[in-house]
Amino acid sequence: MTVSRVINNTGRISVDTRKRVLSIMKEMNYVPNSMARSLVKQESRILSLLITDITNPFYTSLARGAEDAARQLGYRLLLANSDESIAKEKEYIETVLSARVDGVLFAPAGDDSLPNLRKLKKQNLPLVLLDREVPGIDCDMVLGDSKDGAKRLTEHLISLGHRRIALLNGASTVSTARLRREGYEDALKLHSLPFRSDYMAEANYRMGVTDTLVDRLMQMPEPPTALFAANNFLALGAIRALLNKGYRVPEDLSVVCFDELEAGFVVDPFMTVIAQPAYEFGYTGIQMLVDRIQDKAPAGWRRIMLPSELHVRKSSGEARFSFFDNE
Amino acid sequence: MTVSRVINNTGRISVDTRKRVLSIMKEMNYVPNSMARSLVKQESRILSLLITDITNPFYTSLARGAEDAARQLGYRLLLANSDESIAKEKEYIETVLSARVDGVLFAPAGDDSLPNLRKLKKQNLPLVLLDREVPGIDCDMVLGDSKDGAKRLTEHLISLGHRRIALLNGASTVSTARLRREGYEDALKLHSLPFRSDYMAEANYRMGVTDTLVDRLMQMPEPPTALFAANNFLALGAIRALLNKGYRVPEDLSVVCFDELEAGFVVDPFMTVIAQPAYEFGYTGIQMLVDRIQDKAPAGWRRIMLPSELHVRKSSGEARFSFFDNE
DNA sequence: TAGTTTAGAGTTATCGATAACCCTAAGAGG
């Protein structure tokens, strides 16, 4: 009726009627029902963002970027958290589909997210993948340079004299973990260092590292002198375990990792990291998504790779040489 | 039609028809439209959570708690972030009202959130306030013991021999800032220490502290020997500024604060803090909200105060006495 | 056997907003 015309500023309305409507709206505390509107308009102007760990600063920064972009483009954001669980992801997909959001920004838990993603694609819902690729899914993506970053981080350790570098990786069902391993291996090869499978360990990106994992590494006949952790939380878990056991970082073991540890403020930054532009992941992702929704995107899938930066800090130090080995 | 009966398991459906419907649903990739359902049911089973800073671990832990509780109770969570801005808060309120969520869990930016909150109450929307009170709003609340916590933190400093303790507080339009100041003053009084207004500074909970603020304190004729920061980010900002200027913590200035710095993992925890049970804030808040929605709540408003814990760590040390003053 | 249940499924109205169409009176134009 006339109210709709006033709210949306469409059609012809006399100044008088408009005033009358507005004043009655105020008087009644009228608030339009966006569900009813979406039902007829067939669009909700809501985008959905799924992240895998809301306590990880990488994802909270990403969320802020997504939020800012969405706000600027006139969309609202439905934020959810999968805890790296495929099952929660599935639940969430159902929610999102039945809520008829206009598009989804999706940081998948891993390769096993495939069926979940297929379900989205079947509904023809615009989709942008974040941070991780999933084999079998073609769509727009915003990725980091995992391979190159891992290579740089490993080379940094090598340049400090380290020859025995362990890799504490995420699950191999996650694309970033695979790529980080490749980068690590590339760096070893490039410097003619052997790849040793006993220097490899694997854990969930979200979980702390069990002390036993660290024990195993440190109690080898030739323990590593440096540890490359594939993400920030793995590094924290490892360092905590090391300190508990009485080891010192970096004196006994240098530790480096992917991703900053804190969102913004850092007191006396400790960790040597490859920092990814988390905010831009979210911001760019939303831009790509909205382009796609509004048919402004090119026909083919876009694959944006954001650069990262090496920050050398205190957690990585010069290697101590062989005379320490038999200590 | 019959489909609805199948989906909701209501009414009488023959086994045969049910199978037929289900198979066609699968074949068509049918997904029910929850907006249409909400429209007629007059409930959405969506709750909304507004936090003021998504990058602050206090709020991300809180969000996880809220999410877990919501999931367990059969609700979904719409998460948003006000950045401590009343204007964003207002936008968000409008979104939430027009989305017809079933209830709102609200961490207000401050006393100026009053009009925003009134708008919610006018619609009779179940509401639970988190962390901060707002004068003029009566509703269920989950709070921390700001006053007592501040008192304990201040007394901890006093017990270390500090006599000149500065307070770096949040804006006085935020209830927690006022209470933390009260606790601080109580502790001073209790130990017959003078309250000095030149030891007070105020900044936004979200912002870094400007270096000038720290400069002002440290360049006083009688500079403080300890600093009580009213939240974690203020403490981080202060410490960063101090380190930049060449001061050491705790040697030159002890620093303590409210709230943990990191969500879960802490490497070699540094900061002496009053830790609040952030997860429980969210979890309890959702429980109270759902009770209210389902009319299981008592008639009067509930006001739950969650206890907090003092963790003494390295950022606070013994006071150095007068012979240092004229150094 | 006649009347009454009942299982199973179809019909209609509804939630609130909007698209598309229609209606009326005043003013414009010849």
Place this chain on the structure above:
DNA sequence: CCTCTTAGGGTTATCGATAACTCTAAACTA
């Protein structure tokens, strides 16, 4: 004076799911 335009605003159908009702056989009861 009559026709035509147009401003302003009312009507109806629609989005998709559900509540409440109806309908039709078959089954059951007395």
